[in-house]
Amino acid sequence: MLKRYSYFGTHRACMAVVSARSIVDFLHTLCISVVVVVVVVVVVVVVVVVVVVVVVLVVVVVVVVVVVVVVVVAVVVVVVD
Structure with a gap:
């Protein structure tokens, strides 16, 4: 009886571990996913800002x-005359 209880106790401890x-592992994967998403969003925002600045500069040069x-x-x- 003691062995059986010990086995189940060990089994529960193993399951807890x-x-x-x-x-x-899930939190680590989630953290990596969040970092990747943040980096992608930052890169997209930077690219959009650069494109907008270039377009504005081209418009200003054309107007001048x-x-x-x-x-x-x-x-x-x-x-x-």
Whole structure:
């Protein structure tokens, strides 16, 4: 009877250890997953910000070039007349 009780006690302890390890493994996997998701989100945000900045700079350069061309054409028209 003592052996049987001891076996079940040991079995329960082993199951508790296995459960604890499973929980630790799950938390470790969850932590890695969260880190990967955060890194991906940060990279996507940085790429979007860079693209927006480049588009804004291109628009500004185009506007400046158009304004300069209009001013030069206006000056040439006034000087020629």
